[in-house]
Amino acid sequence: VNIEIAVDEVICPSCARQGKCIGVSFDQEVYKCTGCKLCYLKKSVRTNSDNDNHWYQGLSDNADVSAKLARKYKTEMGDCYRSQYLILEKLIEGRKIVDVGCGLGVFLAIGVERGWDVYGVESSEYAAPFALNNYGIQYAQRLDALPNNSFDIVRISHVLEHIPEPREFLDKLYLLLRSKGILAVMVPNREPFCATFVNKFRSFFTSEPRLSGAIYPDMHVLGFCPNSLTRLVTQSGFEAVNIFTVSMGNKVYFPMFYDGLLTCNHLKDINLRSLIKYYLPMTVDNIGNPLGKGQWIVAYFRRK
Ligand SMILES: [Zn+2]
Numbered sequence: 001v002n003i004e005i006a007v008d009e010v011i012c013p014s015c016a017r018q019g020k021c022i023g024v025s026f027d028q029e030v031y032k033c034t035g036c037k038l039c040y041l042k043k044s045v046r047t048n049s050d051n052d053n054h055w056y057q058g059l060s061d062n063a064d065v066s067a068k069l070a071r072k073y074k075t076e077m078g079d080c081y082r083s084q085y086l087i088l089e090k091l092i093e094g095r096k097i098v099d100v101g102c103g104l105g106v107f108l109a110i111g112v113e114r115g116w117d118v119y120g121v122e123s124s125e126y127a128a129p130f131a132l133n134n135y136g137i138q139y140a141q142r143l144d145a146l147p148n149n150s151f152d153i154v155r156i157s158h159v160l161e162h163i164p165e166p167r168e169f170l171d172k173l174y175l176l177l178r179s180k181g182i183l184a185v186m187v188p189n190r191e192p193f194c195a196t197f198v199n200k201f202r203s204f205f206t207s208e209p210r211l212s213g214a215i216y217p218d219m220h221v222l223g224f225c226p227n228s229l230t231r232l233v234t235q236s237g238f239e240a241v242n243i244f245t246v247s248m249g250n251k252v253y254f255p256m257f258y259d260g261l262l263t264c265n266h267l268k269d270i271n272l273r274s275l276i277k278y279y280l281p282m283t284v285d286n287i288g289n290p291l292g293k294g295q296w297i298v299a300y301f302r303r304k
Contacts, residue, residue, distance in 0.1 A: 009042045009043045009044060012031075012033035012035065012036060012038055013038070013040055013164070013167065014036050014228065015033060015035045015038070017035035018034055019032055019033050019034065021208055022208070023199070023209045024209075024210055024211065025041075025215045025216060026216060027217075028042070028217040030215050030223070033228070036227075036228050037225060037228045038222065038224065038228040039222070039228075040221060040222050041221050043164070045217055046164035046165075046221040046222075055103075055124050055127075056104065056124045056130070059127075066134060067134055069134075070104075070106075073106045074106060074110065077106050077110070079251070080251065080252060080253065080255050081111075082110060083252040085110065085111060085114050088153055091182050091241070091300060092180070092181065094152030095117055095152065096119075096150065096151050096153070097117070097151065097152065097154075097155060098120065098146060098176060099118070099120050099121070099157070100121045100143065100154060100155065100156050100159060101157065101162075102122050102127075102139060103124070103127050104127050104130050105120055105122075105131030105137045106135075107155070107157070108120050108131070108139075109131075109134075109135035109137060112135070112136075112137070118137065119139065119140075121139060121141070121142065121145075121146065122141065123141055128141070143169075143173075146176055147176075148175045149177070149179075151176050151177050151178065151181055152177075152182065153183075153184060154173045154182075154183050158186055158188070160187050160224075161188060161214065161220040161221070161223070162220065163221070167232075167236065170232070170235075173236070174236045174237050174303060180302060181302070181303045182241070182301070182302055183238055183300070183301040183302075184300055185233065185297075185299040186253065186298050186299075187229060187296065187299075188220065188295065189213075189225065189226075189245055189292075189295055189296060190213050190215060190224055190225060191223070192214075192245075193284065193285040193287055193293040193294070194212075194285055195212040195213040196288075196293060198212040199211055199212055199213065226244075226245060226297050227292075229299055230243055233299070234301070238301035238302060238304070239301060239302050239304060240299070240300075241301060241302050242299070243297065243298070243299040243300075244289070244294075244297075244299075245292050245293065246294050246295065246296050246298055247283065247288070247289055247295040247296070248279070248283050248285070248295060249283060253296060253298055254295065254296055282295055
């Protein structure tokens, strides 16, 4: 084995220090940086993940079905997203936003209603036709298509944990913003309140336990805590404005039974197993919010 390659594999993608294996997730080793505490999968595993491309693949081609779904998403997420715009409107006067990884465009559709000038970037080829046909929103497949120094807000919601080389990505986002522009970030917390106890318990029996929390090969290749997220983003020149954690039931960021794919589940679809395995911990994790141990990290940064 070439030692140099092996070392490069486990170097922290945020601060370039060495990582230490802390356990496994779906048979892949998870590393934690000895400096900034960011958690991540090996470089080869991070860069080879392609399962994200299948997102939104199941969308119907039928225009009526699609339109009905589009209305449903807007109704279900409307209150939540309007509250997020209210926060953004207090942080900055300009009204030009790009949502990078905008999925089906629901957040941008609400922005249009509020008079925002909206732009989107989404790599999924399945999502763009939905946004165009149902909300009249057109967006780019690649970040490179956008002009620099032109946005008041760059939003990345549930995006950063999928990015194998986040430094390069954040540097690009920095350039897109106007001076004093805001970067709004939402990511899953790698080890929320309940997972902390589960992982601690398992670590009594093995030194590299199976890890509960938010790292999954082929999807979430990075795992954050509030500090490691702040450390990563500020390295690209941003200043932290506000960072906190939320859990299921939060009226602004995390409505009940939101599953991340914008297909809100409903009580009738939830069985006992999923209730115990997912929904109960996600609710209990609210206890962890003030400790930085909620389910999701929400963070606002400002370009200098
Ligand atoms: Zn690090």
